[in-house]
Every structure is written in C-alpha cells, then in structure tokens.
Amino acid sequence: MAESWDVLVIDDEPVVRSAVQRVLAEEGLRVASAVDGASGLAHPAVATCRLALLDLILPDCSGLEVLRALRAARPGLPVVVITGYPTHESTQRAFEVGAVDYLPKPFEASELLAVVRRALPDRDGLPKERRS
Amino acid sequence: MLMRIGTRMMVGVGLVTALSIGVTAVLIVRTHQADLIAGLIRSADQLSETVKKSTYYDMLENRRDSLHRVIETIGRQEGIEKVRIFNKDGQIMFSSDKTEIRRSLDKRAEACYGCHAVDRPLEKLPIPARVRIFRGPEGTRVLGIINPIQNEQSCWSAACHAHSRQQTVLGVLDVTVSLAAVDRQIAAGRWQILGLAALAIAATSLLVWWLNRRLVLGPVEALAAGTRRVAEGDLSVSIPLTATHELGDLARAFNEMTRRLAETQRQLTQADKLASVGRLAAGVAHEINNPLTGVLTYSSLLLRRAEEGSELRQDLEVIIRETKRCRDIVKGLLDFARATPPKSQPTDLNEVARRTVAVVMNQLALNRVAVALDLSPDLPLVSADPNQMQQVLVNLLVNAADAIGEAGGTITVSTRAVRVAPWGHTPIRKATCPTGCDLLDPSVKIGGLPAIRVSRSWDGQTATLHLDPVYGRFNHVASQPSPDGQITLFACPRCQQALTLPGGRCPRCEAPTFGVRAPGWGPVEFCSRTGCHWARWEAIERQGPHPCVEVTVADTGVGIPPEDLPRIFEPFFTTKETRGAGLGLAVTWGIVEGHGGTIDVASDVGKGSRFTLRLPVKPAEAPESRALDERAHPLQPPGEDHGRVVGRAGD
Numbered sequence: 001m002a003e004s005w006d007v008l009v010i011d012d013e014p015v016v017r018s019a020v021q022r023v024l025a026e027e028g029l030r031v032a033s034a035v036d037g038a039s040g041l042a043h044p045a046v047a048t049c050r051l052a053l054l055d056l057i058l059p060d061c062s063g064l065e066v067l068r069a070l071r072a073a074r075p076g077l078p079v080v081v082i083t084g085y086p087t088h089e090s091t092q093r094a095f096e097v098g099a100v101d102y103l104p105k106p107f108e109a110s111e112l113l114a115v116v117r118r119a120l121p122d123r124d125g126l127p128k129e130r131r132s
Numbered sequence: 133m134l135m136r137i138g139t140r141m142m143v144g145v146g147l148v149t150a151l152s153i154g155v156t157a158v159l160i161v162r163t164h165q166a167d168l169i170a171g172l173i174r175s176a177d178q179l180s181e182t183v184k185k186s187t188y189y190d191m192l193e194n195r196r197d198s199l200h201r202v203i204e205t206i207g208r209q210e211g212i213e214k215v216r217i218f219n220k221d222g223q224i225m226f227s228s229d230k231t232e233i234r235r236s237l238d239k240r241a242e243a244c245y246g247c248h249a250v251d252r253p254l255e256k257l258p259i260p261a262r263v264r265i266f267r268g269p270e271g272t273r274v275l276g277i278i279n280p281i282q283n284e285q286s287c288w289s290a291a292c293h294a295h296s297r298q299q300t301v302l303g304v305l306d307v308t309v310s311l312a313a314v315d316r317q318i319a320a321g322r323w324q325i326l327g328l329a330a331l332a333i334a335a336t337s338l339l340v341w342w343l344n345r346r347l348v349l350g351p352v353e354a355l356a357a358g359t360r361r362v363a364e365g366d367l368s369v370s371i372p373l374t375a376t377h378e379l380g381d382l383a384r385a386f387n388e389m390t391r392r393l394a395e396t397q398r399q400l401t402q403a404d405k406l407a408s409v410g411r412l413a414a415g416v417a418h419e420i421n422n423p424l425t426g427v428l429t430y431s432s433l434l435l436r437r438a439e440e441g442s443e444l445r446q447d448l449e450v451i452i453r454e455t456k457r458c459r460d461i462v463k464g465l466l467d468f469a470r471a472t473p474p475k476s477q478p479t480d481l482n483e484v485a486r487r488t489v490a491v492v493m494n495q496l497a498l499n500r501v502a503v504a505l506d507l508s509p510d511l512p513l514v515s516a517d518p519n520q521m522q523q524v525l526v527n528l529l530v531n532a533a534d535a536i537g538e539a540g541g542t543i544t545v546s547t548r549a550v551r552v553a554p555w556g557h558t559p560i561r562k563a564t565c566p567t568g569c570d571l572l573d574p575s576v577k578i579g580g581l582p583a584i585r586v587s588r589s590w591d592g593q594t595a596t597l598h599l600d601p602v603y604g605r606f607n608h609v610a611s612q613p614s615p616d617g618q619i620t621l622f623a624c625p626r627c628q629q630a631l632t633l634p635g636g637r638c639p640r641c642e643a644p645t646f647g648v649r650a651p652g653w654g655p656v657e658f659c660s661r662t663g664c665h666w667a668r669w670e671a672i673e674r675q676g677p678h679p680c681v682e683v684t685v686a687d688t689g690v691g692i693p694p695e696d697l698p699r700i701f702e703p704f705f706t707t708k709e710t711r712g713a714g715l716g717l718a719v720t721w722g723i724v725e726g727h728g729g730t731i732d733v734a735s736d737v738g739k740g741s742r743f744t745l746r747l748p749v750k751p752a753e754a755p756e757s758r759a760l761d762e763r764a765h766p767l768q769p770p771g772e773d774h775g776r777v778v779g780r781a782g783d
Contacts, residue, residue: 013422013425015423015425019426019429022430023429057418084418084421105422105424105425106421106422106424106425107425107428108452109428109432112429
C-alpha cells in the first residue's frame with residue numbers, strides 16, 4: 001500500500017468532500033476523506049498527510065475533540081477548520097486548540113486554494129510546476 | 133327569555149310608578165270622599181236641628197197640621213229624601229211621605245239601630261252614631277241622620293199632657309238626604325285622578341324608554357359592535373366617544389384596551405419573529421452553506437475551463453454571482469442572530485470609514501456611485517469594536533448604493549466631533565422607587581427602550597403612566613389620559629410609595645414635583661402637572677453636554693417614504709423586493725445600541741436619506757455605557773417607536 005495523501009478532509013457532507021477533492025486534485029494534491037470524527041482519526045492518512053481540513057460540526061462528536069486528537073497524534077500537522085456556522089467563540093476556541101486557519105462555508109475554489117496554500121508546510125509547498 | 137334592558141327598565145319603572153301613584157290616588161280619592169260626606173253630614177245635622185227647632189212649638193202645642201205642613205215643605209226640597217218623626221215605639225207619626233204615616237218600624241231598622249243595638253236604648257248619641265248610609269229604593273245611596281227629641285218640662289206640663297214625666301226620649305226626627313249628587317262628584321274625581329295617574333305612569337315609562345335609548349342603547353350598541361370586531365381579530369377598532377357619562381369612560385377604556393392589545397400583539401409578533409430568526413439563522417446557515425459550497429466550488433471549477441468571452445463563461449459567472457448573493461443573505465442572517473457584544477478598543481472612526489469605503493468601492497463604482505469623504509481632521513478616538521463599526525458602515529453604504537440604484541449619484545460619508553446635551557438624548561437605563569422597586573417595564577418600549585412605569589391618581593381615579601425613558605423627551609404613554617393642566621399624584625405601582633418630592637416645586641408652573649431614582653445617578657425630577665414638560669436630572673446636567681463622534685452617511689437616492697421611516701430598523705423590513713433578508717439595518721441598530729450610541733435617519737423622498745450615528749467619546753463615564761451589561765441584547769428590535777428617530781432627525 002504505497003498510497004499516500006497530501007490532504008485529509010473530514011466532513012459529513014458528501015458535496016463538500018467531493019468539491020474539496022476536485023479542486024485540490026486539479027492542483028495535483030492527493031486528497032483522502034472521512035465522513036466523521038471516528039473514521040477520520042482512524043484513517044491511515046492521519047499518519048502521512050501534510051494538511052487536514054476539519055469540519056467543526058460532525059455527526060458523531062465535536063470537531064474540537066477531533067482537532068485535539070489530531071494535534072495529539074500529529075503535533076506538527078497543520079489543521080484548517082471549516083464550518084458552516086462560524087461563530088466568534090467556536091473559531092476562537094479552534095485557534096486556541098491549535099488550528100492554523102479557518103474557512104467559512106460556503107467557499108469558492110479560489111478561497112479554498114488560498115487557504116490551503118497558506119497552510120501547507122513550505123518545504124514541499126504546492127508543486128508550482130504542475131499548476132500551469 | 134330575551135328582554136332588552138330598556139324594556140325591563142320601562143316595565144320596572146312603570147310598575148313602581150303605578151304602585152306609588154296608585155296608592156296616592158286611592159288615598160286622595162278616599163280623603164276627598166270622606167270630606168264630601170262629612171260636609172254633607174254637617175249640613176244634614178244642621179237641617180235636622182232646624183227642623184227640630186222650627187217644629188218645637190207645633191209639637192209642644194200639638195198642632196199636628198202645622199207640623200205636617202212644615203215637614204212636607206222641607207221634605208220637598210231638592211236633595212232631601214224624607215223628613216219624618218217617629219215615636220219611641222217606632223211608629224211613624226209624621227213624614228214627608230204620607231203613605232208611611234202610622235206605619236211601625238222594626239227596632240232593628242237602620243233608623244232605630246243606632247240607639248236600639250243594645251238591650252237598654254241609649255239616650256244620647258254622638259253625631260257619627262246618628263248617621264247611617266244605605267241604598268235607597270232607586271239604588272242611589274242615601275244618608276240618614278236621626279235626631280232624638282228629648283222630653284222636657286214643657287212637654288209634660290203642657291195642656292195636653294201627652295207625655296209622662298218619666299220618659300227621656302219622646303221620639304226621633306229622621307232626615308234622609310240623597311247622596312246621588314255627592315256620589316257623582318266622587319266618581320268624577322276618582323276618574324280624574326285615575327286618568328292623571330295613568331298619564332303619569334305612561335309619561336315616566338316613555339321618558340325612561342327615551343333616556344335609555346339615547347344614553348344607554350346607542351353607546352352599548354357601539355361597544356357591542358366593537359367587541360364583536362375585536363373578537364373577529366380586528367384590533368384597529370376605535371369607538372366614537374359620543375357619551376360623556378360612564379359609558380363614555382367605558383368606551384375610552386375599551387379603545388385604550390384595544391390599542392394596548394394591538395400593541396402587545398405587535399410586540400409579541402415582533403419577539404416571535406426575532407426568536408424564529410435566531411433558530412432559522414442557525415439552522416439555515418448550517419444547512420444551506422454545505423450545498424452552496426458545492427455549487428460555488430464546482431461552478432468555479434467549470435469557469436476555469438470555460439473560454440474567455442464565451443457564453444458558457446457568462447452563464448457560469450451569473451451562477452457564481454447569484455450563489456454569492458445567497459451566501460451574503462445567509463451571512464446577514466447569521467450576523468443578526470449572533471450579534472456579539474462589541475470588543476471595544478480605542479478606535480479612529482475616520483480610519484474605519486476610509487477602510488470601509490475602500491472595501492466596497494469596487495462594487496459601488498460598478499453602479500456609477502461616487503463616494504465623497506468629508507472627515508474631520510481632529511476626530512477623537514471612541515471606544516468601539518472596529519469590525520462591528522465597519523459592518524455598520526458597510527450596511528449603510530450598501531443601503532445608500534441601493535437607494536441610488538441605476539441612476540447614479542453620490543454618497544457622502546462625513547465625521548465630526550459634536551457635543552450632545554443630555555436633555556432629549558440621555559436614556560434613563562435604570563429607575564427605582566424610593567423603596568427600591570424596579571420601575572422599568574420591558575413590556576412597554578418607547579423609542580426602543582423600556583419605559584418607566586408609574587401610577588398616578590387624580591379626582592379619585594388611578595391609572596398607569598409609562599414615562600418616556602429618555603431624559604428631556606416626553607413621549608409618555610398614558611393608559612388613561614389626565615386632563616391638561618391637572619396636577620396628579622405619582623406613586624410606585626408596586627409598593628404604592630408616593631414619588632412626590634417633599635418641597636419640590638416646578639420652576640415653570642409651581643406645581644409639586646415627583647421623582648424616580650436612577651441608581652448611581654441620583655433622582656430624576658419631573659413636574660406633576662399634566663402637559664408641563666419640565667424635568668431635571670441633576671447628576672447628568674452637572675456633567676454637561678457629552679462629547680460624541682458623529683458619522684453621517686448621506687445619499688442622493690430615492691429617499692424613504694415617511695410611512696416607512698418608523699419601521700426601517702425592524703428586522704425583515706425591506707423595500708428592496710427581491711434583495712436581502714431585511715436585516716441590514718436591524719443589525720446596524722443592534723450594533724450601535726450595543727455601543728451605547730444612537731442612530732437617526734432623516735429622509736426626503738426623491739432627494740435622498742441621511743443616516744446619523746453618534747458614539748460617545750468616553751463611554752466609561754457616560755451613564756449609558758455603565759449599564760452595558762444590563763442593556764438589552766442587541767438582538768432586541770429597535771421597537772415600535774422610531775418616532776424618536778424621525779423626530780430627532782432634524783436636531
């Protein structure tokens with residue numbers, strides 16, 4: 001299983017997962033996805049991906065708990081929270097727990113890309129030669 | 133059985149009148165009758181005495197023919213039935229009716245009965261006992277009076293020696309007179325009185341009927357009609373106040389009740405609207421944002437592939453633009469539902485204005501809208517949340533641009549430092565009575581703020597008054613208006629403690645004053661004369677005018693019709709037909725209120741509108757910011773009364 005992923009998306013909404021996948025795939029990023037907190041944390045991509053996109057409202061548990069677990073499992077992994085109901089308190093707490101950025105829904109392709117570019121670790125960066 | 137009040141009153145009053153007049157009539161008739169009879173008895177007695185005296189010598193000298201003649205002559209007089217004399221054995225000796233002479237009467241006959249009722253005949257009788265009334269042979273009543281003829285010395289010592297000395301009564305003179313004339317008189321009198329009584333009863337009943345119809349029925353029917361309309365849900369009913377008596381009061385109370393009901397219903401609807409906005413916003417935001425993400429990202433992916441200038445590209449751009457509009461609407465809902473307390477920091481509103489204009493410039497330029505900035509160079513910093521202030525300005529600018537529309541025009545954003553006098557502006561955010569009862573009534577708002585509830589009394593009546601909570605403004609709401617110029621007594625509606633200030637006199641009209649306490653800010657003193665607009669809030673006046681920063685956003689757009697002005701800050705109020713959720717200005721109001729500031733609007737239809745917002749420079753010292761925590765949640769609507777907003781627009 002030599003499969004490796006650049007980005008892990010945890011969101012219960014299929015259209016959000018597929019949209020993220022499509023937009024990022026166009027940029028040559030390999031995207032893994034999970035529908036809830038438990039399957040997300042259990043996903044092999046947790047160990048290898050370079051960025052996680054995490055919905056704060058999940059069917060099985062709070063996104064903040066998943067964020068904490070992710071931080072515990074991969075302290076260096078940048079996590080961007082996405083939320084359909086951004087409140088001052090929830091984003092504030094997400095930042096306190098260690099999120100690097102947040103992306104309010106609904107977003108368009110360029111907004112997603114901008115956030116992902118900012119959040120991806122510099123050393124690898126986006127493979128710019130593949131973009132054109 | 134249905135019987136109208138008027139009919140019942142008529143019947144009742146008729147019966148009572150009939151009874152009292154009837155009794156009176158009977159008494160009058162009886163007295164009249166007794167008087168007539170008594171008069172008759174007197175004249176009959178006199179007649180009988182006259183007969184006795186004029187026949188005295190005839191009897192003494194036993195001149196029977198002469199006696200007969202006298203009795204006959206007298207008996208022929210009109211009204212006299214008979215004159216007769218009988219001896220003590222009941223034998224008729226003389227009579228005007230010759231046929232009965234020598235006949236004997238039974239001692240039980242009515243003429244004898246007066247004396248011979250007991251075993252031993254009486255010798256002297258009082259007048260009433262000598263009188264008898266009986267029916268004569270023709271059916272008419274007849275009055276008889278007997279007059280005993282006593283024995284005396286000349287009788288037994290006379291030449292004829294007809295009577296012995298031992299006899300006391302020799303015989304009886306009996307005069308009977310006809311009562312026919314008197315009875316006719318009595319009957320006529322009786323009918324006259326009965327007729328008058330009937331007339332009085334009828335007149336009284338008619339008067340009652342007419343009064344009832346005029347004074348009661350009309351107003352009651354109006355009230356009943358009004359009540360039916362209220363029952364059908366129409367709270368706009370107002371009963372014409374034609375009656376000046378208690379029913380007029382009732383109508384006034386009814387009108388006041390429906391007005392309050394309508395008001396309460398409106399407030400409930402408003403609160404209901406707001407509560408559902410919160411729920412709706414949270415739910416809608418979460419549910420709609422996911423599909424919107426799909427639409428936005430996929431359409432922007434497609435857009436990348438579409439050729440520049442192609443029809444497909446234009447169509448996709450429409451999809452993206454419209455989807456973004458959906459996003460903005462949802463965001464508006466969220467902003468409204470969330471309304472977080474401001475994170476205040478010293479803020480330069482000039483800076484906020486510049487930044488905001490830069491942010492919305494692109495969109496505005498597209499609509500041929502020019503923006504002019506007129507910023508005061510020495511504007512003091514205010515304590516405010518720059519992001520929320522930016523949101524306020526964005527909302528105002530977007531509104532202004534919408535008002536200008538396709539035609540093109542100018543928006544002027546200006547700032548300046550002003551000093552706002554406390555009079556007419558400073559809200560009383562806390563009010564208690566001397567014993568500490570809270571007088572603020574959140575259920576009644578004047579200009580969006582909870583009013584101060586007091587009770588007042590005059591002329592024996594007591595009513596609630598809601599004082600305008602803005603110092604120096606007098607848009608009080610009275611449950612029952614007191615006459616202009618009336619001095620009323622004010623008290624706490626809870627503990628009844630009087631609010632009168634001992635020794636306090638209104639400097640304008642000399643009337644006593646009353647006061648409420650603003651905890652931490654001393655008493656607020658008011659004149660107790662209705663219509664006298666005097667008040668004094670010493671603690672606030674001593675502070676003098678408080679410095680504010682004023683930001684105005686003026687446009688050259690279509691303007692706001694006067695009837696819409698009071699409602700434009702209400703949530704869901706929109707004139708933009710298909711655009712927006714009607715929350716922009718409600719959010720704006722909430723934010724400004726949350727900062728302890730005010731926002732006013734003035735507008736001329738066809739010329740444009742001007743929004744003026746004022747923020748206190750030093751909120752920590754102004755009374756309104758002290759109460760920040762207790763202040764109504766920004767979610768609270770501006771309330772019904774933007775009359776304040778409109779009224780102050782020209783200040």
